Amino acid sequence: MNLLPATADLAEAMAVAHAQAFEGAWDRAAFEEVLAAPEVFGFVALGQDPAGLVICRAVADEAEVLTIAVAPASRRRGVARALMAAALDRIRLCAAREVFLEVDAANVAAIGLYDSLGFKRVGVRKGYYDRGAAGRADALLMRLDLEPKAL
Numbered sequence: 001m002n003l004l005p006a007t008a009d010l011a012e013a014m015a016v017a018h019a020q021a022f023e024g025a026w027d028r029a030a031f032e033e034v035l036a037a038p039e040v041f042g043f044v045a046l047g048q049d050p051a052g053l054v055i056c057r058a059v060a061d062e063a064e065v066l067t068i069a070v071a072p073a074s075r076r077r078g079v080a081r082a083l084m085a086a087a088l089d090r091i092r093l094c095a096a097r098e099v100f101l102e103v104d105a106a107n108v109a110a111i112g113l114y115d116s117l118g119f120k121r122v123g124v125r126k127g128y129y130d131r132g133a134a135g136r137a138d139a140l141l142m143r144l145d146l147e148p149k150a151l
């Protein structure tokens with residue numbers, strides 16, 4: 001498994017992995033568009049097939065995980081943990097000292113990942129996600145406080 005910086009030439013690979021993880025996934029154009037912003041960066045895990053990706057944004061002293069996804073065939077092998085480690089290392093190089101994300105309150109896998117990385121629950125957005133026929137789902141807002149990396 002290779003971890004590569006998320007660049008526009010990998011937009012199709014990212015879209016393939018994202019489509020296996022989310023309904024309403026980002027397509028190639030959406031990845032190209034978001035990565036065009038200078039404050040956006042991420043990583044892609046590539047094996048024989050695109051395995052996963054993480055996309056983040058850092059502005060001033062705050063960073064945000066915009067999306068993270070791992071294709072089902074590659075789950076529970078530490079891919080998301082490796083993607084988050086790379087992202088957090090990159091964020092530590094910026095001025096950011098806090099990392100925020102939103103996650104569906106029922107997403108046991110993602111919350112387990114974020115808990116294990118030290119993210120804390122700092123808020124709830126009631127009915128934030130529209131799940132169509134399944135109704136609306138709450139979002140948890142989570143935050144990780146970062147220590148500057150020792151040089």
Ligand SMILES: CC(C)(COP(=O)(O)OP(=O)(O)OC[C@H]1O[C@@H](n2cnc3c(N)ncnc32)[C@H](O)[C@@H]1OP(=O)(O)O)[C@@H](O)C(=O)NCCC(=O)NCCS
Pocket residue numbers: 021022068069070071074075076077078079080081082102103104107108109110112113114116
């Ligand atoms: C959430 C997701 C990214 C995890 O990817 P992954 O590569 O399988 O995760 P990892 O193997 O790196 O697991 C890291 C830790 O996350 C937690 N975790 C992962 N999957 C879990 C599950 N199904 N149930 C409970 N905890 C889980 C565990 O703490 C795990 O550590 P462990 O394996 O040592 O127990 C993946 O399930 C996914 O893409 N889901 C769909 C998209 C999504 O929900 N994205 C997040 C939106 S906020």
